[in-house]
Amino acid sequence: xxxxxxxxxxxxxxxxxxxxxxxxxxxxxxxxxxxxxxxxxxxxxxxxxxxxxxxxxxxxxxxxxxxxxxxxxxxxxxxxxxxxxxxxxxxxxxxxxxxxxxxxxxxxxxxxxxxxxxxxxxxxxxxxxxxxxxxxxxxxxxxxxxxxxxxxxxxxxxxxxxxxxxxxxxxxxxxxxxxxxxxxxxxxxxxxxxxxxxxxxxxxxxxxxxxxxxxxxxxxxxxxxxxxxxxxxxxxxxxxxxxxxxxxxxxxxxxxxxxxxxxxxxxxxxxxxxxxxxxxxxxxxxxxxxxxxxxxxxxxxxxxxxxxxxxxxxxxxxxxxxxxxxxxxxxxxxxxxxxx
Amino acid sequence: xxxxxxxxxxxxxxxxxxxxxxxxxxxxxxxxxxxxxxxxxxxxxxxxxxxxxxxxxxxxxxxxxxxxxxxxxxxxxxxxxxxxxxxxxxxxxxxxxxxxxxxxxxxxxxxxxxxxxxxxxxxxxxxxxxxxxxxxxxxxxxxxxxxxxxxxxxxxxxxxxxxxxxxxxxxxxxxxxxxxxxxxxxxxxxxxxxxxxxxxxxxxxxxxxxxxxxxxxxxxxxxxxxxxxxxxxxxxxxxxxxxxxxxxxxxxxxxxxxxxxxxxxxxxxxxxxxxxxxxxxxxxxxxxxxxxxxxxxxxxxxxxxxxxxxxxxxxxxxxxxxxxxxxxxxxxxxxxxxxxxxxxxxxxxxxxxxxxxxxxxxxxxxxxxxxxxxxxxxxxxxxxxxxxxxxxxxxxxxxxxxxxxxxxxxxxxxxxxxxxxxxxxxxxxxxxxxxxxxxxxxxxxxxxxxxxxxxxxxxxxxxxxxxxxxxxxxxxxxxxxxxxxxxxxxxxxxxxxxxxxxxxxxxxxxxxxxxxxxxxxxxxxxxxxxxxxxxxxxxx
Numbered sequence: 001x002x003x004x005x006x007x008x009x010x011x012x013x014x015x016x017x018x019x020x021x022x023x024x025x026x027x028x029x030x031x032x033x034x035x036x037x038x039x040x041x042x043x044x045x046x047x048x049x050x051x052x053x054x055x056x057x058x059x060x061x062x063x064x065x066x067x068x069x070x071x072x073x074x075x076x077x078x079x080x081x082x083x084x085x086x087x088x089x090x091x092x093x094x095x096x097x098x099x100x101x102x103x104x105x106x107x108x109x110x111x112x113x114x115x116x117x118x119x120x121x122x123x124x125x126x127x128x129x130x131x132x133x134x135x136x137x138x139x140x141x142x143x144x145x146x147x148x149x150x151x152x153x154x155x156x157x158x159x160x161x162x163x164x165x166x167x168x169x170x171x172x173x174x175x176x177x178x179x180x181x182x183x184x185x186x187x188x189x190x191x192x193x194x195x196x197x198x199x200x201x202x203x204x205x206x207x208x209x210x211x212x213x214x215x216x217x218x219x220x221x222x223x224x225x226x227x228x229x230x231x232x233x234x235x236x237x238x239x240x241x242x243x244x245x246x247x248x249x250x251x252x253x254x255x256x257x258x259x260x261x262x263x264x265x266x267x268x269x270x271x272x273x274x275x276x277x278x279x280x281x282x283x284x285x286x287x288x289x290x291x292x293x294x295x296x297x298x299x300x301x302x303x304x305x306x307x308x309x310x311x312x313x314x315x316x317x318x319x320x321x322x323x324x325x326x327x328x329x330x331x332x333x334x335x336x337x338x339x340x
Numbered sequence: 341x342x343x344x345x346x347x348x349x350x351x352x353x354x355x356x357x358x359x360x361x362x363x364x365x366x367x368x369x370x371x372x373x374x375x376x377x378x379x380x381x382x383x384x385x386x387x388x389x390x391x392x393x394x395x396x397x398x399x400x401x402x403x404x405x406x407x408x409x410x411x412x413x414x415x416x417x418x419x420x421x422x423x424x425x426x427x428x429x430x431x432x433x434x435x436x437x438x439x440x441x442x443x444x445x446x447x448x449x450x451x452x453x454x455x456x457x458x459x460x461x462x463x464x465x466x467x468x469x470x471x472x473x474x475x476x477x478x479x480x481x482x483x484x485x486x487x488x489x490x491x492x493x494x495x496x497x498x499x500x501x502x503x504x505x506x507x508x509x510x511x512x513x514x515x516x517x518x519x520x521x522x523x524x525x526x527x528x529x530x531x532x533x534x535x536x537x538x539x540x541x542x543x544x545x546x547x548x549x550x551x552x553x554x555x556x557x558x559x560x561x562x563x564x565x566x567x568x569x570x571x572x573x574x575x576x577x578x579x580x581x582x583x584x585x586x587x588x589x590x591x592x593x594x595x596x597x598x599x600x601x602x603x604x605x606x607x608x609x610x611x612x613x614x615x616x617x618x619x620x621x622x623x624x625x626x627x628x629x630x631x632x633x634x635x636x637x638x639x640x641x642x643x644x645x646x647x648x649x650x651x652x653x654x655x656x657x658x659x660x661x662x663x664x665x666x667x668x669x670x671x672x673x674x675x676x677x678x679x680x681x682x683x684x685x686x687x688x689x690x691x692x693x694x695x696x697x698x699x700x701x702x703x704x705x706x707x708x709x710x711x712x713x714x715x716x717x718x719x720x721x722x723x724x725x726x727x728x729x730x731x732x733x734x735x736x737x738x739x740x741x742x743x744x745x746x747x748x749x750x751x752x753x754x755x756x757x758x759x760x761x762x763x764x765x766x767x768x769x770x771x772x773x774x775x776x777x778x779x780x781x782x783x784x785x786x787x788x789x790x791x792x793x794x795x796x797x798x799x800x801x802x803x804x805x806x807x808x809x810x811x812x813x814x815x816x817x818x819x820x821x822x823x824x825x826x827x828x829x830x831x832x833x834x835x836x837x838x839x840x841x842x843x844x845x846x847x848x849x850x851x852x853x854x855x856x857x858x859x860x861x862x863x864x865x866x867x868x869x870x871x872x873x874x875x876x877x878x879x880x
Contacts, residue, residue, distance in 0.1 A: 179555075
């Protein structure tokens with residue numbers, strides 16, 4: 001009985017802190033949006049509108065009301081699931097996000113997969129051969145990954161693999177002639193094209209995903225490999241490892257079974273953070289690859305003072321971040337006996 | 341350990357194998373009946389002709405809708421019939437009677453009638469969005485528009501105005517996007533809450549032009565489809581696609597690879613790298629946008645006539661043109677850009693720091709002064725501003741550049757809080773009044789004035805010049821009218837707080853297998869209908 005009460009209590013506590021976080025996020029974004037020295041009416045009616053139109057729009061947008069009332073009205077709107085309309089796209093913000101977020105999700109997931117599949121073994125290898133050539137090679141690879149700006153890597157990647165070697169197609173999620181040929185179901189083109197049974201589009205989309213996902217994946221890989229290496233070195237110096245080795249256990253089992261097993265919780269935190277970071281949408285990569293994702297959406301909205309879109313987008317990023325963190329927390333419960 | 345190394349190697353080999361397995365599926369040139377253009381299209385906010393006021397949107401609707409009146413793209417001083425075949429003006433100059441072109445059809449199959457035309461014009465006034473003023477300036481209001489603009493019969497459209505305006509003034513205004521003829525029946529079928537179909541039409545098309553809109557996706561693409569029944573002849577292209585590629589370097593790569601046929605936003609550097617290639621064609625299309633300095637007359641130093649004049653002599657027009665703009669602009673100093681009738685092409689000012697220094701001495705600023713200069717960052721404007729800064733410094737004027745986002749800079753400019761504004765201004769419609777009204781009219785210089793022209797933004801009080809500008813729209817003889825605009829431009833050139841420097845030129849690079857695209861003198865006279873791709877002879 002008391003266990004149920006405890007679970008409920010921790011659950012409500014969790015809900016409370018999550019909603020407080022999101023409320024804070026809305027408030028901060030909202031007020032920043034009102035403080036920036038850009039007239040939001042300008043974004044809607046343009047530079048040439050007459051004074052009458054400007055005034056009319058100001059009233060229509062509720063900008064003549066006191067700030068706290070504007071915020072209160074907006075909050076009510078959001079709670080009803082209405083983020084308002086975007087000026088830039090002429091669509092409801094929720095519809096835009098519904099369409100753009102899957103693009104970011106697709107890219108971020110592929111990049112994280114690449115980062116994990118390559119980054120973890122590389123980190124392990126570097127730790128195992130610490131100070132020897134594999135370690136040096138991996139550290140240099142990592143150093144390049146997290147010190148070179150990712151958009152520059154993206155441009156160079158395009159130049160080498162697209163322009164020179166002709167290995168991958170150019171920017172965009174699919175070839176432009178395939179646009180509007182697959183019905184929108186999930187928004188993840190790889191999935192939608194399979195659902196529609198259109199293999200041509202599937203392969204086209206996959207080939208378009210390869211380069212941007214590899215570039216972002218490299219970025220994630222560098223981060224993951226570096227932290228994995230650090231964690232592993234620490235573990236490999238522990239006494240239980242020495243014991244295991246002394247007992248004659250195979251080196252592979254010591255490394256992969258014992259040491260890696262013990263850093264899985266830390267590792268998941270790192271991976272989750274990297275994933276959440278990528279899910280925000282990496283603006284520059286999305287720009288270079290003309291990838292219609294969330295990062296580009298929020299940035300271009302911000303530059304145009306399209307505050308409904310900025311607020312809606314930021315809130316979604318916030319929810320995603322909190323969501324990924326919650327998921328990680330849940331995973332801990334399975335992986336870490338001490339939390340159970 | 342060596343087993344581990346072997347496994348790692350295997351993984352790496354596997355990945356490179358996956359990489360090399362792809363080329364077979366990745367390469368494809370653009371199809372022969374599809375034209376793909378890379379362009380920044382993030383300025384589009386609507387494709388409803390009653391709202392469109394942005395460069396890309398204006399270009400797109402010019403290819404979707406027929407306008408009542410058009411002009412010759414090679415000589416903009418010649419008006420031509422569009423959806424209206426001809427027109428007659430009553431002797432008192434107040435009533436215009438347009439005869440519609442017979443046998444025209446909308447993409448929906450509905451016939452184009454005077455009724456559609458009348459309703460489309462009324463709709464612009466009734467919606468009252470950004471470009472509505474182009475028609476509203478003829479005294480049209482939501483209350484009187486149905487009386488003043490009406491269909492006499494299916495083929496005759498009548499526009500009755502309060503005053504006898506210069507005929508060219510009204511006709512040129514009808515060549516703007518607001519003069520588009522909409523398919524009344526189709527639009528009204530999508531009306532919601534009395535919005536005259538506005539919400540729907542933002543992302544749809546209902547025109548009689550050569551193309552229909554398949555889809556506009558903000559920041560992604562605009563896809564147009566050719567209409568086989570178009571009255572001037574069907575477009576050769578089945579589809580024309582504007583693909584949003586924000587990064588100019590990427591545009592160039594895609595152009596070289598043949599993934600796009602036309603690149604619209606290349607920098608002079610990138611264009612330079614393509615010069616001399618036989619498979620590329622580099623085009624220069626002058627547009628009606630001027631780059632200028634606005635000197636705020638609220639600043640007592642900048643209000644001194646000799647200081648104003650000095651600034652006009654402190655711009656190294658040729659140097660900036662050759663070294664910074666490099667093909668993206670040409671020297672133009674009057675307020676009406678070349679390509680409009682009445683434009684003045686004289687360029688009396690040369691870079692002359694000695695004379696400027698003398699003027700400053702006479703004004704009492706021998707040792708110079710400090711000012712700020714607002715410039716939107718990340719654009720060519722910043723580079724020009726920096727060049728000006730060093731030229732100004734040579735005579736002791738210390739100009740601090742305040743970079744900002746474009747909208748931020750505009751907000752400040754509109755509030756008259758700047759010292760010097762550097763930026764661009766494009767004509768709204770192909771009549772000289774568009775710019776004369778902006779630069780040479782300021783009927784009320786008070787802070788809460790209703791008409792906030794560029795002259796107002798720079799607090800330039802000019803009651804007499806404003807009257808002169810207002811009188812020019814009533815001058816019925818077109819030659820006399822042109823002469824009056826020359827006069828206005830000379831005055832502005834001599835005494836204004838505006839330093840007009842350059843007229844913008846669009847740099848366009850086409851693959852040489854493309855031909856027939858029209859790059860007209862304004863941003864809404866770029867036409868896709870004649871575009872042809874020479875098939876089978878492609879390099880790749």
